[in-house]
Amino acid sequence: MSEVAVEKVEIEKAPKEPLFSTKNKKLITDPLNENNPITIQVLGICSALAITVQVKQAVFMSLSVLVVLMAGNWIISALRNLIPNRIRIIVQLVVVATLVTLVDLALKAYVPDVSEKLSVFVGLIITNCIIMGRFEAFAMGNRKWPSVLDALGNGLGYAWILIAVAVVREVFGSGKFWGFQLIPDSWMMANGGFYMNNNLMILPPMALITVGVIIWIQRARNTNLIES
Amino acid sequence: MEAVNIFIKGIFVENMIFAYFLGMCSYLAVSKTVKTAVGLGAAVIFVLGITVPINYLLENYVLKEGALTWLGAEYASIDLSFLSFILFIAVIASMVQLVEMVVERFSPALYGALGIFLPLIAVNCSILGGALFMQERQYASIGDATSFGLGSGVGWFLAIVAIAAIREKLQYSNVPAPLKGLGITFILTGLMGMAFMAFMGIEL
Numbered sequence: 001m002s003e004v005a006v007e008k009v010e011i012e013k014a015p016k017e018p019l020f021s022t023k024n025k026k027l028i029t030d031p032l033n034e035n036n037p038i039t040i041q042v043l044g045i046c047s048a049l050a051i052t053v054q055v056k057q058a059v060f061m062s063l064s065v066l067v068v069l070m071a072g073n074w075i076i077s078a079l080r081n082l083i084p085n086r087i088r089i090i091v092q093l094v095v096v097a098t099l100v101t102l103v104d105l106a107l108k109a110y111v112p113d114v115s116e117k118l119s120v121f122v123g124l125i126i127t128n129c130i131i132m133g134r135f136e137a138f139a140m141g142n143r144k145w146p147s148v149l150d151a152l153g154n155g156l157g158y159a160w161i162l163i164a165v166a167v168v169r170e171v172f173g174s175g176k177f178w179g180f181q182l183i184p185d186s187w188m189m190a191n192g193g194f195y196m197n198n199n200l201m202i203l204p205p206m207a208l209i210t211v212g213v214i215i216w217i218q219r220a221r222n223t224n225l226i227e228s
Numbered sequence: 229m230e231a232v233n234i235f236i237k238g239i240f241v242e243n244m245i246f247a248y249f250l251g252m253c254s255y256l257a258v259s260k261t262v263k264t265a266v267g268l269g270a271a272v273i274f275v276l277g278i279t280v281p282i283n284y285l286l287e288n289y290v291l292k293e294g295a296l297t298w299l300g301a302e303y304a305s306i307d308l309s310f311l312s313f314i315l316f317i318a319v320i321a322s323m324v325q326l327v328e329m330v331v332e333r334f335s336p337a338l339y340g341a342l343g344i345f346l347p348l349i350a351v352n353c354s355i356l357g358g359a360l361f362m363q364e365r366q367y368a369s370i371g372d373a374t375s376f377g378l379g380s381g382v383g384w385f386l387a388i389v390a391i392a393a394i395r396e397k398l399q400y401s402n403v404p405a406p407l408k409g410l411g412i413t414f415i416l417t418g419l420m421g422m423a424f425m426a427f428m429g430i431e432l
Binding site for chain 2: 039042043044045046047048049050089090093094097098100101104105119120123124126127128129132203204205206207208209211212213215216217218219220223226227
């Protein structure tokens, strides 16, 4: 009985936070730049590089990660007091694997062409370090609403890097944006013009170098982030 | 002969790091010294060599459409492939746990060398990636699948040891301050990837 009473008092004592307080806003804005999951925390790189050949794939990939991360963070945060500490990794993996299966089936049903291009990388969201990292670092110790906001912030931080890399690679590599031709055919070298697409951009190494350059620009602008 | 081809292809042509970027997180985090890189690389070869054939058996005798025919003709139309993500990751997580316990019991020296890296590997993308590529490419026999697992592991080992060796030497060079650490590692991996592209298109 006494325990219940204590809990009630605590609930009454806790000041009611507005839904978008300064602290909550920071949860969203921090991961966009100063604590970006890809360029600062170095999480989730595996899938970030492989699917950035086209903007369309990158957008669908980041949407999938955003959905899985938000739903997963909410579930883990709701269950956080019920999960035994020793088996928490397995519980987390089961939650992610279930969500990823749902996302994979949804992609297969509604956008089969994108799903085919993403191939194994949708499945690899399961082992995407961003997801496990946010579960461990945030959702296991925070309430549901801040956890969802944290997931939103990190998902968007992941998305903008992905889309930035994809725009660079698609525009310079194949002269297109979202599948639309940007460079007229008559400019092409093959048709007697002066322009040629940089085919190297489509190949894997340039994804790494593009991310490297983004990191370079970001750290040159914000010198606090430089590693010693 | 086919198995040897798959093995060599896994190391050079379809290298996990340079062609598919799998396992990048631990590749970047654990490549500061050659010694730890060798430990993690060996653990990845070990776990890929074990989990790919197990997942191959699971795929072909449980999950695929018609895989349950060995139970009786009435099971021929069952397709359980929607369960593959959950089962693959469960196999990987439990095998890593099991391998850790067996190694600790029978070879304390190896455990000392690999010990801290084994739990890390359950969430290494290259292990699940190996299982998913195996599913997508439909290898003909368990021997081919095993040599694919081992080949990919050796390729990953090669990549992480090479970058660790470069990063050790990099301490003595004058890198622009904003590129230090992470940035230069990305660009170096890109350059190494270009070198590995020389193997592209080799038909084995």
